[in-house]
Amino acid sequence: MDKFEQVTQQMDQMHDQDRVKMTEEKKKLCICSGCPTYNDCAKNNNELLYCALGKSPTCITKELGCIYPSCSITEQMRLIKEFFCSRGFEMEQRGL
Numbered sequence: 901m902d903k904f905e906q907v908t909q910q911m912d913q914m915h916d917q918d919r920v921k922m923t924e925e926k927k928k929l930c931i932c933s934g935c936p937t938y939n940d941c942a943k944n945n946n947e948l949l950y951c952a953l954g955k956s957p958t959c960i961t962k963e964l965g966c967i968y969p970s971c972s973i974t975e976q977m978r979l980i981k982e983f984f985c986s987r988g989f990e991m992e993q994r995g996l
Contacts (some may be wrong), residue, residue: 950984
């Protein structure tokens with residue numbers, strides 16, 4: 901089991917309040933808004949943290965570049981996939 905799977909299991913065992921708090925803390929570290937693919941629609945809808953919350957429901961339609969390797973969350977969670985905003989969150993892309 902890798903680091904991402906360990907953290908995911910820990911989050912599954914958290915109370916809803918704690919999971920929401922952790923998500924909000926991670927959003928503060930999120931660099932999605934600096935990505936070439938991120939657009940005004942996503943900004944206006946306060947979309948962030950695609951790696952954990954899933955792809956954009958309607959805003960992101962074109963992949964114009966991905967800066968996830970420079971994101972601190974990538975290192976913390978040991979993420980291996982990319983373009984979470986258009987392809988889905990890490991777990992989904994891994995087929996877990």
